[in-house]
Amino acid sequence: MKIFSSIYDFQTQGKTVLTLGTFDGVHLGHQSILKKLEKASDELNCESLVLTFFPHPRMVLQQDGDIKLLNTIDEKAELLRKFGVDNLIVHPFDNRFSQLSAEEFVSEILVKQFNIAKIIIGYDHRFGKNRSATIDDLIVFGEKYGFEVEQISAKEIDEVSVSSTKIRVALDNGDITTANSYLGYKYSFSGKVVQGKQLGRTIGFPTANIQIAEDYKLIPKIGVYVVKATYQGRTIGGMMNIGFKPTVDGIAKTIEVHLFDFKEDLYGTDLKIEVLHRLRDEQKFSSVDHLKEQLFQDKKLSLEYFAK
The missing domain is CATH 3.40.50.620 (HUPs)
Known part of the structure; x- marks a missing residue:
């Protein structure tokens, strides 16, 4: 073309x-x-x-x-x-x-x-x-x-x-299933991995902080999602949080993706993220330990989704 x-x-x-x-x-x-x-x-x-x-x-x-x-x-x-x-x-x-x-x-x-x-x-x-x-x-x-x-x-x-x-x-409401059914493909966005606060590493859930250049791009509702990332031709499963990280007193809205069984350095690279399924709303937990417990549950549900 x-x-x-x-x-x-x-x-x-x-x-x-x-x-x-x-x-x-x-x-x-x-x-x-x-x-x-x-x-x-x-x-x-x-x-x-x-x-x-x-x-x-x-x-x-x-x-x-x-x-x-x-x-x-x-x-x-x-x-x-x-x-x-x-x-x-x-x-x-x-x-x-x-x-x-x-x-x-x-x-x-x-x-x-x-x-x-x-x-x-x-x-x-x-x-x-x-x-x-x-x-x-x-x-x-x-x-x-x-x-x-x-x-x-x-x-x-x-x-x-x-x-x-x-x-x-549907995207504004976090209804990924409806959005994807009308699209005929998985809704996606792409962005550059930028430096974050690296708090995820300290609890065993390192994340790629995605920055999208186009401010007119529609981003789904705040919450936690099952996603698929494309990196250098490879497809990797993961989960994503869109929101303000209230448990650790976050201020700015971020898009953070945790990739399963992946340990390479992604800073400065571009990732394409396909949004597959919504898991839950973003929540404020009483402690970082309670957040960590929820993340393990999110990962379990995500892996079950991929297994289906």
Whole structure:
């Protein structure tokens, strides 16, 4: 898959089949659209093209700086690559771009830049300055400029919208099972292992303190989870605490992962963490010894989960 950081970086000698959207999560609803894209590109012997934007349009148009996303740009690209997309464009969304008229968007970008043979788009899609144009306008433009418009049905669009909302709500509530079922894969995040207070070592549970660079990445609810870490191509089971470590008077929110049967130095390395199952809420224990007892119980339950 080729990745472009701007619409204007993309060049092709052939025709393309395009779909566009935020594709946040690349969940089961999105995957059904990607299958349509793949089918159409095969039938028309065209390259497939996904156009998405960053920052998220809501961050720009609604000044919604607190919006949390299911994927970083790199995560989204990795997922789209798995579904056979030929080209991904992540275009910087800004006020200037939002001021393009509907016909400018069609003639200058879809036709001139992308050379589209077909666009696959939601029935309720609106585009152009002030989102003034509808799917009906796009069909008229298609007849004028010589490309086909395939509408994604109301049912499919509803599934996409509902899935995205349910995944975010589920993660906010710590309901990993529901989130993963809508995603069609395990929710994950990646980060660098940084220096912590090393308190875990003193009680037999050393942890990797994960720092995530992207502040817009949605992190599940505070609590203890069963996880799987990927390190240098290896997969290692473990358990994770997201929270403030109240038993030892923690102040800042941290993400700490204890890996089973693993003793290598991880400082400065990158880890991918897949979240598999939620064990419990974060708790404040009366003593470090009581915390240690609970950690042994958490580990026992985690290993039982993996054994299943």
